[in-house]
Amino acid sequence: MLDTVSEIFDAAAAKYLTAVDAAPSKNSTQHEVGGLVRAGMGKLLGVGPETFRYSTTYAYLPSHSDVDDFPPVICEAESSWYDCRRDDPARSPEYRLYYDENEVTQQIREGDLLVVAKNRNGSLALIFTPRGSPAEAQLRHLFGLQDLTRSLKPASLPEQSMILPLRLLLEEIGIKPFREKDVDDDLEMLLERFPEGLPKTDVLSGLARDLTGIDSRDDADLALLAWLDREELLFRAYEKHLVAHRLREGFGADGLDVDAFVSFSLSVHNRRKSRMGHSLENHLTTVFEQHGLTFERGKGTLYTEGRQQPDWIFPSFSAYHDSNFPIERLTLLGAKTTCKDRWRQVLAEGDRLEKKYLATLEAGISERQTDQMQEKKLQLVVPGRIHSTYSDSQKTWLYTISDFIEDAFKKSS
Structure with a gap:
């Protein structure tokens, strides 16, 4: 398995799209990206009078919606890299990356994040996502993107091991994170x-x-x-x-x-x-x-009110239904690989309990959503290494798996 992003990409750069970036001129259906030379990718893409053509993966990663299945838009096409001043020897070279309108570029808007990445296999990836989306947080963490503006800034390509959600993100847009x-x-x-x-x-x-x-x-x-x-x-x-x-x-x-x-x-x-x-x-x-916890999984005939079936009840479903069993010793945990707006389902899975827990693998959930979770007394539980994709203020509230285990033990004692 490929361990770091630098094993997949030679280089990358990113920016927020301007109005001109998002919409080609009235007389053209072609988009262009300038500034890749200043971002350190010029020599990798090619130098000289010829036109360099690249097989290119285009991907648009939408913001989460209320719809559970809201997949990215992907297409495979070409892009062209060349000196747009090559016919004017009196002027210094100015290289740009050009690509035609496609189903991905039809989605983009001013302010969206663009990541341009040069794959080690010789292809390119152009990845777009709305500013402030969970995908932006994930891409910024994956590529090491800091202090972004409307001018291309180089990515640092961190050497730390890629966490599972980011591997899955790459695979979702057609980039294999394994050998x-x-x-x-x-x-x-x-x-x-x-x-x-x-x-x-x-x-x-x-x-x-x-x-x-x-x-x-x-x-x-x-x-x-x-x-x-x-x-x-x-x-x-x-x-x-x-x-x-x-x-x-x-x-x-x-x-x-x-x-x-x-x-x-x-x-x-x-x-x-x-x-x-x-x-x-x-x-x-x-x-x-x-870890020696006492619990039952929600399956078969094990339900709470209204035939709701949480993933786990600690210590048991029979304890949950026993009105004499102390509420403070009960724990309800749900699990969802990604949250989107489905985290609200957990709220209805145990009426006796005001506070509930949700384990997820999702990286970079927006502060708007985590604020809503806190208001509803839903504690998010995320494996420790994924915490780095969240903001500093979110990290003070997030639980690790170990934190949850500690809480469950305290409640059961």
Whole structure:
């Protein structure tokens, strides 16, 4: 697995879009980006009278909405890098990056963040997102972007290990945060162990924990992310094998049924999201077991009021329903890999409890949303390494996994 962003990209730069950046002139459908030479990317992109053409991934990462499934807009096209003064030898060179209008650029607006990144495989990535969005916080942390203005500023490309949410962000826009060899090595092992097909999530979760050899009693936050990272790599290895086989079969009678392909693609996307959610629950359950907490998972006939089913009740659902059991000794925890506005669902999962907890892997949630969580007495629980994507004021309120375990123990004693 690729560990740092600098193993994927040679260089990157970012800025907030001006009105001219966001909308091409009336006489052109072409956008342009200037300032990449000053941002230190000129020599990487090319110097000379010729036009340098790059395969380019364009991505627009929208702000979260009330809609759960609000995916990024992605397209693959080209961009051109050349000296726009090359026909005037009396003037010094002025290099610009040009690209045509596409489904991504149709989304962008003045003030949006633009990240231009040069991939080590020779391609480019142009990533856009609204200012103040969770994706902006994630991109700024990933690339090491500070003091941004409307002029391109170079990225520092931090050397620290990429956290799982940022790996998933890159993968969502088509940039692989892993080495193909790692995937191939895992696939050989998985096919030997599970020749009948992809195992159930709890089985794959257990294998990931065994392979890492990490005990959460040493560091619950570190262990959780390490287990999830390892399981994600295992899952993607087997998924690649299954998807490749399905693509070779084709779709429909003639193998070219577009609707059937789109349906298959959506099923792959939904399976990824579902498995990640189950993986988080599986690994958190193991963390709680290793720490000796008493709890029950919400499944089967275990409900609170109105047939609500929180992910965990500490110490048990029967204690929750016992009117004589002290409320202060009860703890309710939900888990969601990403929050969006779905965090409000947890509020209705236990009427007896005023304060509830929500564990998530989401990086850089907006202060507006975390302020609302605090007002509703919902405590957000985020693995420690992901705290760095939040603002300083948010960090004083956020819980780590270890913080939650400590709270749960105090309440049960």
